[in-house]
Amino acid sequence: MRDVAIVAFAQSNCQRDAGAQNEVELIMPVLQEVYKQAGITNAQDVDFTCSGSCDYQQGAAFAFVAGVDALGAVPPIKESHVEMDAAWALYEAWLKIQMGHAESALLYGFGKSSPGELPIVLSQQLDPYYLAPLWVDTIAFAAMQARTMLDSGAITELDMAEVVARSRNNALSNPYAQLKSDGDAASLLDEPMYMSPLRRHDCCPISDGACAMIICTVEKAKEWGKPYAVIKGIDHRIETHHIGSRDLSRSVSTEIAGKAAGVASGPVDVAELYAPFSHQEIILKQALGLSDDTVINPSGGVLAGNVMMASGLSRIGEVAMRIIRGEAKRGVAHATSGPCLQQNLVTVLEAK
Amino acid sequence: MAQLAAVVGVGQTKYKTKRKDVSIAGLVREAAVAALEDADLTWNDIDAVILGKAPDMFEGIVMPELYLTDALGCNGKPMLRVHTAGSVGGSTAIVAASYVQSGVFKRILTVSFEKQSESNAMWALSNPQPFSPHLNAGAGGYFAPIIREYMRRSDAPYDAGIKVAVKDRLHGAKNPLAHLQLPNITMKEVEDSPMLWEPLRFLEACPSSDGACAMIIANEELATKSPRKPAWIRGTAMRSEPTMYAGREQVNPQAGIDCAKDVYAQAGIHNPRKDLDCAEIYVPFSWYEPMWLENLGFADVGKGWELTMSGATSLDEGGDIPWNCSGGVLSSNPIGASGMIRFAEAAQQVRGEAHGHQVEGAKTALGHAYGGGAQFFSMWVVSADKP
Numbered sequence: 001m002r003d004v005a006i007v008a009f010a011q012s013n014c015q016r017d018a019g020a021q022n023e024v025e026l027i028m029p030v031l032q033e034v035y036k037q038a039g040i041t042n043a044q045d046v047d048f049t050c051s052g053s054c055d056y057q058q059g060a061a062f063a064f065v066a067g068v069d070a071l072g073a074v075p076p077i078k079e080s081h082v083e084m085d086a087a088w089a090l091y092e093a094w095l096k097i098q099m100g101h102a103e104s105a106l107l108y109g110f111g112k113s114s115p116g117e118l119p120i121v122l123s124q125q126l127d128p129y130y131l132a133p134l135w136v137d138t139i140a141f142a143a144m145q146a147r148t149m150l151d152s153g154a155i156t157e158l159d160m161a162e163v164v165a166r167s168r169n170n171a172l173s174n175p176y177a178q179l180k181s182d183g184d185a186a187s188l189l190d191e192p193m194y195m196s197p198l199r200r201h202d203c204c205p206i207s208d209g210a211c212a213m214i215i216c217t218v219e220k221a222k223e224w225g226k227p228y229a230v231i232k233g234i235d236h237r238i239e240t241h242h243i244g245s246r247d248l249s250r251s252v253s254t255e256i257a258g259k260a261a262g263v264a265s266g267p268v269d270v271a272e273l274y275a276p277f278s279h280q281e282i283i284l285k286q287a288l289g290l291s292d293d294t295v296i297n298p299s300g301g302v303l304a305g306n307v308m309m310a311s312g313l314s315r316i317g318e319v320a321m322r323i324i325r326g327e328a329k330r331g332v333a334h335a336t337s338g339p340c341l342q343q344n345l346v347t348v349l350e351a352k
Numbered sequence: 353m354a355q356l357a358a359v360v361g362v363g364q365t366k367y368k369t370k371r372k373d374v375s376i377a378g379l380v381r382e383a384a385v386a387a388l389e390d391a392d393l394t395w396n397d398i399d400a401v402i403l404g405k406a407p408d409m410f411e412g413i414v415m416p417e418l419y420l421t422d423a424l425g426c427n428g429k430p431m432l433r434v435h436t437a438g439s440v441g442g443s444t445a446i447v448a449a450s451y452v453q454s455g456v457f458k459r460i461l462t463v464s465f466e467k468q469s470e471s472n473a474m475w476a477l478s479n480p481q482p483f484s485p486h487l488n489a490g491a492g493g494y495f496a497p498i499i500r501e502y503m504r505r506s507d508a509p510y511d512a513g514i515k516v517a518v519k520d521r522l523h524g525a526k527n528p529l530a531h532l533q534l535p536n537i538t539m540k541e542v543e544d545s546p547m548l549w550e551p552l553r554f555l556e557a558c559p560s561s562d563g564a565c566a567m568i569i570a571n572e573e574l575a576t577k578s579p580r581k582p583a584w585i586r587g588t589a590m591r592s593e594p595t596m597y598a599g600r601e602q603v604n605p606q607a608g609i610d611c612a613k614d615v616y617a618q619a620g621i622h623n624p625r626k627d628l629d630c631a632e633i634y635v636p637f638s639w640y641e642p643m644w645l646e647n648l649g650f651a652d653v654g655k656g657w658e659l660t661m662s663g664a665t666s667l668d669e670g671g672d673i674p675w676n677c678s679g680g681v682l683s684s685n686p687i688g689a690s691g692m693i694r695f696a697e698a699a700q701q702v703r704g705e706a707h708g709h710q711v712e713g714a715k716t717a718l719g720h721a722y723g724g725g726a727q728f729f730s731m732w733v734v735s736a737d738k739p
Contacts, residue, residue, distance in 0.1 A: 001456065049592075055435075056414045061407035061476045062437050065724050069594050076607035079592035079728075080443055083408065083415055083435035092432065092447055098454035099354040125414035129375060132413070238431040241419050256428055338418040343431065
């Protein structure tokens with residue numbers, strides 16, 4: 001596979017409630033920012049555009065159609081959309097570049113979760129005959145997963161609190177983060193239970209926002225004269241929807257995707273893992289075989305701010321930007337979807 | 353360079369108003385298993401699954417591909433979900449093809465579906481949104497004024513739409529999978545059916561259907577070894593433009609014109625009416641046949657209806673460029689699958705597998721889908737001949 005360059009990335013602040021701003025208004029600033037970084041004018045200057053969003057967040061069929069209004073798609077453009085996190089939009093564009101149908105692509109993801117009750121909305125992504133009628137929400141599922149790990153002795157509550165404390169501390173240096181603090185793990189354990197064994201801080205916050213990225217062939221990046229990070233490997237996998245058929249303390253689909261993307265073929269300086277619940281970061285670290293030498297979630301990760309449908313692409317952007325700034329040479333980014341990490345995408349990025 | 357890829361298996365369910373005998377998982381699996389059988393393959397032969405459907409609100413399930421993973425034998429494999437409005441079935445086939453054309457995967461399964469009976473599409477399309485005008489009209493009400501403008505500009509006879517409605521239902525009567533089976537339909541019957549959205553009558557509109565369509569796409573090496581004839585993918589194209597902007601041409605959208613030019617250039621099509629043997633075009637309302645005949649370059653602007661009225665697009669009248677031999681969207685409309693059915697039926701024609709609605713000797717065919725406010729387009733050209 002040919003190397004693909006990430007030349008631009010921008011994200012909005014993670015806000016609990018973007019108020020009257022609509023999706024187009026959330027998208028426009030991040031698009032303008034990536035155009036500026038790449039030195040282009042608008043979506044007409046790339047060969048392909050792809051986005052990720054979810055109709056149910058907005059509560060409307062074809063919610064993504066309005067997003068096209070943000071692109072300046074006159075004359076018409078080559079454009080597509082996934083009803084997934086925008087990390088998968090990146091994957092679709094990466095295939096287009098591999099097959100030679102595009103040299104450059106614009107990607108964006110957006111979500112406004114504030115108008116609804118996100119955990120309840122997401123409960124409707126479960127099997128509609130056996131699970132959805134029970135209204136099991138995402139937090140309940142994650143709590144069950146954490147409980148099996150605690151009961152088996154795989155983790156302790158302190159391990160979970162340490163993930164949260166590190167996330168909040170790291171977020172202090174992230175201007176886009178929603179939750180940041182300098183507390184330690186021990187004091188977090190004094191907090192009350194929310195949905196046992198999860199405390200409120202074990203769960204990612206609900207955020208509104210958007211992110212955007214521009215990728216291209218290495219030749220194009222050189223032509224544009226912009227610094228870039230290189231996608232060395234990318235793969236995505238899904239596993240059974242039936243929670244009862246899975247070992248919840250592992251993420252088998254992440255393991256497969258990590259191998260296929262080549263995570264182990266070099267040292268990993270930095271990793272951004274999409275772990276909406278604290279214990280899931282521990283599962284993902286193991287699934288990807290990351291050592292203690294890897295800096296995990298230096299941005300604070302999604303425990304510090306989680307824009308559904310954009311957070312996965314943002315993990316990739318965070319790693320790419322650290323590589324571009326020279327803070328890391330090789331990094332791993334991960335995106336997830338579905339209950340208890342059902343679906344996962346892994347990207348390996350390197351300096352040019 | 354893109355690697356060669358071909359359709360080696362096609363599977364479709366029977367289309368009908370309510371498939372009460374199967375769950376949603378059962379519906380998609382029925383199409384997928386039929387495609388595997390057509391290609392003489394098993395689940396283990398599939399590297400990835402690419403799923404498409406129209407809005408999740410049509411069934412009331414958020415991202416149903418998560419739940420459908422098990423039914424589609426996808427555990428441990430990549431699963432991608434495409435959603436590009438009504439064009440989604442076509443876009444999904446194009447994204448699926450890119451899994452193979454990129455050289456990343458050897459053989460993939462792509463599926464699209466809609467189970468309209470689980471919910472109410474008219475409701476799902478019409479819930480009010482902040483900051484937007486509230487259209488309570490559904491798709492027919494949206495397109496009717498655009499059709500009236502076409503009739504005004506082209507001075508088309510009032511019964512061109514009626515002619516299409518009859519022609520596609522007669523085609524559908526040759527296809528046992530088609531939802532509407534109306535072998536005795538007449539112009540008079542269509543004309544006497546209730547007016548829904550002037551000038552569209554009840555029988556000039558597509559039905560609401562449950563159904564799924566699946567295809568298996570393989571690389572050159574595996575396609576050559578396939579037991580039945582492959583349909584070689586000669587070109588794929590997609591285009592989008594905004595729903596509304598000042599001066600937008602809605603009757604003959606630029607995105608459709610550009611998309612057709614792109615796919616024809618890839619496939620070496622210079623004169624679509626001559627170089628293509630048949631076409632499966634997304635015509636959910638009768639008048640869109642003459643309109644798309646012009647948009648896609650089969651007829652000059654303002655002359656599409658003449659082709660329709662002459663019988664050129666009719667299999668029964670021995671037309672030189674039959675459109676929608678399967679019965680088209682006017683005979684079956686599981687929305688999310690309707691685009692893929694067009695792409696798959698184009699493949700079946702060039703594979704010689706269209707049975708009762710086969711165009712004799714068809715070598716090259718166009719598959720077409722559109723969506724949104726006639727603003728999203730996806731097209732492919734498939735051929736019996738390897739490029």
